[in-house]
Amino acid sequence: MPKMKSVFVCRSCGFESPKWNGRCPNCGEWNTFEEVDALPKSSSSAGKSSARVARSITPLKEVDLSEASEVRYHTGMEELDRVLGGGLVKGSLVLLGGEPGIGKSTLLLQICExxxxxxxxxxxxxxxxxRQIRLRAERLGVVGDGLYILAESDAQAIADTVSSNKPDIVIIDSIQTMGISEINSAPGSITQVRECTNLFMRLAKSEEIPFFIVGHVNKDGAIAGPKVMEHIVDAVLYFEGDRNLSYRILRAAKNRFGSTNEIGVFDMKDNGLEQVENPSQMLLSGRPTGVSGCCVLCTMEGTRPILAEVQALVTKSGQTSPRRVTTGFDFNRVWMILAVLEKRLGFCYSALDVYVNIIGGLKIQEPAADLPVAMALYSSLTDKPLGDDVIAFGELGLGGEIRSVSHVEQRIAEARRLGFKKCIVPRHAIKSTQKFAGIEVIGVSSLRQAFEAVK
Ligand SMILES: Nc1ncnc2c1ncn2[C@@H]1O[C@H](COP(=O)(O)OP(=O)(O)O)[C@@H](O)[C@H]1O
Ligand SMILES: [Mg+2]
Ligand SMILES: [Zn+2]
Structure with missing residues (x-):
């Protein structure tokens, strides 16, 4: 038998390299490379059944689209169903990733009810x-009709148990504790994690049983993270959140059965995770009033508009190169906004430290946050509050122009629903004749006009 070829794989991001690296060139983590046998053919393809015979082909128009061809289970958690694309698809393998203690086991046990x-x-x-699971279930108020527990980490034994008992749904908590005994490496190693995932994937497809698999994201890099199995599974959901804050955001990084734009919002309480149907209200609670440097923004998370607060603080710098610190917003974008403020409006930040913070741990990717960030920076510099009932969104161009963004009407509606009175939007996004009841909508085409509007 020829010697099996091996590759080196990063435990943190799954990057593959033919040689060992001290530092991963992809994610920058140190000492995360592990030698892995290149996947043997037998485990990556479904087995020997693929004999060489011609297959029948189907015209696209005749592909079955009836309800029965795609069964979805509803989890009883609207927030989770939405991220899954409308429920858990029969025979799918869903990876639930997140840092230890974020609430993965809690969520999965809760949906069992x-x-x-x-x-x-x-x-x-x-x-x-x-016993521990039973105790947790009691605390979460899960009675658990139809729920069976197996404390086991031998993946092959689990597979046999699933094949003979044929449950409707399987939950594996967690993949890093699972191992196949024939494989000569420890649970949590890349080889074990991959092979166990492959085993469960084949089982999910052949038995048409959906699997939820928990995968811990581990910052230390001692165990293989969910990234090394992302390409195997059907859907990857990440549970995010600051452990010091109670709310959690569930986000899809990959979904073969739905959009990856949707998020689910939860609040971690003593008796488990509670769905947050009104995230804007939660993110804005406890907002200071009459303070300079604050502006409310509206970002789209999938099809949902979400309001959040951006705070900027501009202070005299004691250093030769002033500090620029951002949380929840792109660092380079702050530099760009500062450059536009300086070049187009003559505001000078070069001797000032600048802090920009999106409150509540939200991470904003959307350019629609440019305008509110610029307004918060302006408000802090001039030390003039913008007004507590003002909200803004729009992309900032390098010429100081405010460019249009998507879903304008939905954003305005969300602002009105939460009682905002003045909404500053890109002029091109609204028609001049358009009327909005209950809220003053001001279209602006430049940053200068936006500042005028809040004078
Ligand atoms: N006995 C308990 N009482 C109250 N809260 C608990 C208890 N045990 C766990 N928790 C909460 O649940 C969280 C752990 O969630 P868990 O679902 O076990 O995380 P994960 O499975 O993602 O590692 C903890 O961070 C804690 O906030
Ligand atoms: Mg757990
Ligand atoms: Zn890496």
Whole structure:
């Protein structure tokens, strides 16, 4: 037998390289490379069944689109169903990633309450004993009809149990504790994580049983993270959030059965995760009034408009190169906005420290936040509050112009719903004749006009 070829894979991001690296050239982490046998053919393809015979082909128009061809289970958590693309698809493998302690086990145990009413669920834990799971279930108010517990970490034994018991849904908590005994490496290594995921994937497809698989994101890099299995599974959901704050955001990084734009918002309480149907209200609660440097923005998360507050603080710098610190907003974009403020409006920040913070741990990717960030920077510099009932959105161009963004009407509606009175929007995004009841909508085509509007 020829010697199996090996590759080196980064535990943190899954980057592959033919040689060992001390530092990953892709994600920059140190000491994360692990030698892995290149995947043997037998595990990557479905086996020997693919004999060489011609297959029948189907005209696109005749592909079955009926309800029965795609069964989805509703989890009883609207926020989770939305991120899944409308529920859990039969036979799909869903990876739920997140840092330890963020609430992955909690979420999955909670949905068992609803799912268990009509389906049988096998909850496999390699981390906790059956007793611990029962105690957690009691705390979460999960009675658990239809819920079966298996404390096991031998992946092959789990696969056999699933094949013989045929539950409707399987939960694996967590993939890093699972191992196949024939494979000569420790649970949590890249080889084990990949091979176990492959094993469960084949099982999910052949038995048409959906799997939820928990994958810990580990900053230390000692165990393989969810990134090394992202390409194998059907959907990847990440649970994000600041452990010091109670709310959590669930985001899809990949979904073969739905959009990856949708997010779900949860609040971690003593008795488990609660769905947050009104994230804007939550993100804006406790907002200071009459303070300079604050502006409310409206960002789109999938099809949902979400309001959040941006705070800027501009202070005299004691250093030769002033500090620029951002949280939740792109660092380079702040530099760009500062350059536009300086070049087009003559405001000088070069001797000042600048801090920009999106409150509540939200990470904003959208250029629609440019205008509110610029307004917060302006407000802090001039030390004039913008007014507590003002909201703004729009992309900033290098010429100081305010450019249009998508979903303008939805954003305005969300602002009105939360009681805002003045909405500053890109002029080109609204028609001059358009009327909005209950809120003053001001279209601006330049940053200068936006500042005039709040004078
Ligand atoms: N006995 C408990 N009482 C109250 N809260 C708890 C208890 N145990 C865990 N939690 C909360 O649940 C969180 C752990 O969630 P968990 O679902 O176990 O995380 P994960 O599975 O993602 O590692 C903890 O951060 C804590 O806030
Ligand atoms: Mg857990
Ligand atoms: Zn890496």
């Amino acid at each position: 609803h799912l268990g009413k009509e389906h049988t669920i096998l909850y496999v834990s390699g981390e906790e004993s059956a």
